[in-house]
Amino acid sequence: MPELPEVEQAARTLGAQISGATFDGTVRVSWSRTIHDIPADTFGGLLAGATVTGWQRRAKWIVLPLSNGMTFVAHLRMTGRFAVLPRDEADDAQQRVAFGLTDGREVRFIDQRKFGRIRLLSAPELATLDADHGPEPFDPSLTxxxxxxxxxxxxxxxxxxxxxxxxxxxxxxxxxxxxxxxxxxxxxxxxxxxxxxxxxxxxxxxxxxxxxxxxxxxxxxxxxxxxxxxxxxxxxxxxxxxxxxxxxxxxxxxxxxxxxxxxxxxxxxxxxxxxx
Ligand SMILES: [Zn+2]
The missing domain is CATH 1.10.8.50 (Helicase, Ruva Protein; domain 3)
Incomplete structure (x- = not known):
């Protein structure tokens, strides 16, 4: 089960591939609970036109701030992982969701056990997620x-x-x-x-x-x-x-x-x- 170092590495390697990229709003869903049963059109409507402005990690969450003020967050749980692939590349059998980018690639979430979760958070929702967790181990305020x-x-x-x-x-x-x-x-x-x-x-x-x-x-x-x-x-x-x-x-x-x-x-x- 991924812990801080694994999530950090997953976030860094995802951010390296899609920082500066823009979601086109297409969302292909094969397991709706991954995005909390939100309809693909609704999720895509919120994502459309949003550019990824960087990457962070909070606790065991991957955190991608977006240009529209929302934040794309993902919890890998047991077996979740991301891949960034050309749109015409074949789907993985364990792929749960794919998010289209305007450059012809897709951000794909592959998750054998299906416990991973992806959400789009408003600023207050992100603040709540933050408040639900204790200090980061490397936070200087943790003395x-x-x-x-x-x-x-x-x-x-x-x-x-x-x-x-x-x-x-x-x-x-x-x-x-x-x-x-x-x-x-x-x-x-x-x-x-x-x-x-x-x-x-x-x-x-x-x-x-x-x-x-x-x-x-x-x-x-x-x-x-x-x-x-x-x-x-x-x-x-x-x-x-x-x-x-x-x-x-x-x-x-x-x-x-x-x-x-x-x-x-x-x-x-x-x-x-x-x-x-
Ligand atoms: Zn010993």
């Missing part, structure tokens, strides 16, 4: 002090807090496990029992893990591709995630897998001491 205060405010286990998009945006199962491993914090440790020092270390680890993953184009376990169709390589650097039974890189103990909040969770039982 060790504010992060420690966030952790102090809840007794839920730290793994669950890292996945809570209203506390910190963009982290999913992979990068939560990798971050906790780096600082030797057990995933079941209550958030409010982390010291200021440990909270500071964890924030630095989150940033380091995400930065490395962004540099490597994200992780591809099965389905993830960027908007050029390329895989990420960060999976080659995993130290905990998906390494059940393999030796910890620090102490040699076998990595264990438990379930936390219904999510498979990987950790070293020696380095990451269980909370008492």
């Amino acid at each position: 060790p002090a504010t992060w420690h205060a966030t952790l102090q405010s809840t007794s839920r286990v730290i793994k669950t807090v890292l996945l809570d998009q209203s506390r910190i945006a963009g982290i999913g199962n992979i990068y939560a496990d990798e971050s906790l491993y780096r600082v030797s914090v057990h995933p079941l440790k209550p958030a409010n029992t982390l010291s200021k020092k440990k909270a500071t270390e964890l924030l630095a680890a989150i940033r380091a893990v995400l930065r490395q993953a962004i540099e490597n184009g994200g992780s591809t376990l099965r389905d993830y591709r960027d908007s050029y169709g390329a895989k990420g390589t960060q999976q080659d650097n995993f130290q905990a995630y998906g390494r059940t039974g393999q030796p910890c890189g620090r102490c040699g103990t076998a990595i264990e897998k438990i379930t936390v909040g219904q999510r498979g969770t990987h950790f070293c039982p020696y380095c990451q001491k269980a909370p008492r």
Whole structure:
């Protein structure tokens, strides 16, 4: 499931292809729920003549500002990906929506599992989406002090807090496990029992893990591709995630897998001491 680095890479590679391009208003829909069951004509009418002015990412959302004041946003969920192709190129069997551009290309959304969603937001709707999420991990306003205060405010286990998009945006199962491993914090440790020092270390680890993953184009376990169709390589650097039974890189103990909040969770039982 794409997390911050994968969405960042997908947004960057989509933006690189269509910044400055203009939607012609044609929308071909094969799975209407992808665009929230809005009729193709209605969606296309809002898009027609709008030029993509750049690209951003907010949490796990791809965000493309448009010249008409609206914003094209997409959530990849499990298997969504974009491709920008000439209009006469054959459709992918798992393609859900295609948006025409005035230059003869199409922005196509391909999504095997069909959970991905695309919306056109007004400025107030975009503000609501923004407000629904916590700070970005790289936001300078997220300081060790504010992060420690966030952790102090809840007794839920730290793994669950890292996945809570209203506390910190963009982290999913992979990068939560990798971050906790780096600082030797057990995933079941209550958030409010982390010291200021440990909270500071964890924030630095989150940033380091995400930065490395962004540099490597994200992780591809099965389905993830960027908007050029390329895989990420960060999976080659995993130290905990998906390494059940393999030796910890620090102490040699076998990595264990438990379930936390219904999510498979990987950790070293020696380095990451269980909370008492
Ligand atoms: Zn270890």
